Amino acid sequence: MTDPLELAAFDTLLTAEERDVRDTVRRFAAEQIRPHIAGWYADGTLPAREIARECGRLGLLGMHLDGYGCAGVGAVSYGLACFELEAADSGIRSLVSVQGSLAMYAIHAFGSEEQRQRWLPAMAAGEAIGCFGLTEPDAGSDPGAMRTTARRDGTDWILDGEKMWITNAGVADVAVVWARTDEGIRGFVVPMDTPGVSTLPVGHKLSLRASVTSALVLQGVRLPSVAQLPGATGLRAPLSCLGEARLGIVFGALGAGYDCLRTALEYAGSREAFGRPIAGFQLTQEKLTEMTRGLVNGLLLAVHVGRLRDAGQATPVQVSLAKLNSCETAIGIARTARTILGANGVTLEYSVLRHANNLEAVLTYEGTSEVHKLVVGQALTGISAFR
Template sequence: MTPESNGADVPVTADLLEIDSLFTKNELAVRDTVRAFVDTRIRPNIAAWYEDALFPVELVPEMGELGLLGMHLNGYGCPGRSAVEYGLAALELEAGDSGLRTFVSVQGSLAMSAIHKHGSEDQKHQWLPRMAAGEVVGCFGLTEPGAGSDPGSMKTFARREGDDWIINGSKRWIGLASIAQLAIIWTMTDDGVRGFIVPTDTPGFRATPIEPKLSMRASIQCDIELSDVRLPGSALLPGAKGLRGPFECLNEARYGIIWGAMGAARDSYLAALDYSQQRLQFDKPLAGYQLTQEKLVNMALEINKGMLLALQIGRLKEAGKLQPHQISAGKLNNCREAIRICRDARAMLGGNGITLDHPPMRHANNLESVRTYEGTDDVHTLILGNHITGIPAFR
């Protein structure tokens, strides 16, 4: 949230509370590096990528070189950055576009985390260094056509046949699957839910991009079909048994969303602020009207509160004290407020706001996906309700 210029030598920033002072020099350095990458490589191109529904695969090795892939993981060629450093990177990436932050999340927080948390040493050494470098792309197959918020009802099944496993089933809304070299696939077995590393060139594996989309257009989401996919016993993730396995990975992804959503919100706020200072109506800038200032104030307040929430959750994570309901609090609040900010910013831009010349409507559309995946608003509300009352109300 560094100051920008409003053309009148008056500092313009979303940081009302000197939140930057709460970050270390290393954290700010990571933030500034990622911000510069977004400014030079994403901002000039994102409107065209979004309009053309194009994911820029050429950025993958660049992100690896910057240390953005598996950023929070230690060892095996991973960068080993702190939770807050990863959060700030997610924020800056999503200020560019949710689709690019989603790539980093799917690669690092989901696919790589599954191997890092639950894989064997051989699996970790085989895959993680190349994934951290961006040489191998991974995806994470949990959601199914009939099992979104209720993954325990998944139909994909893996059966034993000698030393091998045979998988049949389908997955839906799987990010990156059509460009990935490996998929983490979660299935039911006779021993409950288990996870497998599935090379995507395995016979019987097919990924088909879902098109057309009105959200996350500069990203890839796919349907996956698994038809008699045969895997050796070494493909099983030995440390993942039951739904706790995928849920631990989902919480890593949800953590990044808490920060990322505030990036989209900040970018939309700054766009509305700049526009309102330049746009004249009735012979004075829109920013000079009381209703405009009220909207800007409300946006800035929610961004500051969301940043403080993200930072507190990040510090808890670094201390090893973070609880699942706290992740739900951050994901629910920050996504809900971010999409409201983006919509309000779009309205402030009037008719011009529906074009790709301005980012708020693109951000708002993307956030429709972000608030849905890794747990909907309703699911996180019920997680918090269960924590507060002690009564599960999921069924």
């Protein structure tokens, strides 16, 4: 079996450091994630703290940030780490990207020096876990419609509201929470042991089962003035955090697709029907070819956008286009791979339907396909379809 990426000589696009990062994360996933992931998925559990500490030991948490114990690697290295993590499972990549690209990035970009020193080194080491409270039960694609409020009481702030679909919240030590104030949208660093903070697990998930997903409830949460993120003013701040995290999804979703394609290739080479391996049938080869074409094209775009990000030239529209392409490509690969595996494809013995189910959530979060199409459409036409 030839690896699909060898057909495009993909490794020639990468630096030695980028290949080292990829290979290190691949070994970590092979040794510590893949042997257990089907069981975690079936049980709807994840040993998040243990995984966070291991990821911290490898320098994967906030790895694209500078200082405070962070590795400071480039965007492509970060993307390749996400690719390998999501090739194991989307829930693992989600833990890492929420920690590093949402919670840590928000504190790094908009926090005070005191907030950075207090939280970032512990989060980079995996000793503290963070979550990001933006989405609400009735405010997903339109975060400007959030109902969570923060009001002044003397020099303190009082927060009230509910956030939903919050990855890591149930095991987090700190939350970055966005709320509506008289001065506009503002961000707050909220220790999870603050009175009035609670979480409720989201049960009965069919997607991202190996991930800690919760509602984050804030009832009269009193915070000192120093809890506010001083550099975050307006909705642009949390949206920039989402833009930071989307690059991980651009690579990560394709990692899930890559694992599905490799699984289908291996299965097709060993499964026989009508006296021959099904890899020898024309329709099977057509499916494998089309999956490879989508994967390679997606990765070429991902690396290009990563290079633009490293050069400080990537635009939100380019990231939206890449996120849209990666997610729709990956879920298409997963669904096609499942057809090659036949009935075996619906079991947890193989990864393809687990990936397909996970990608249904990845397709939706941090911008649905519909929203990203409107972002690209606005860039093409100069006309906004949002209002």
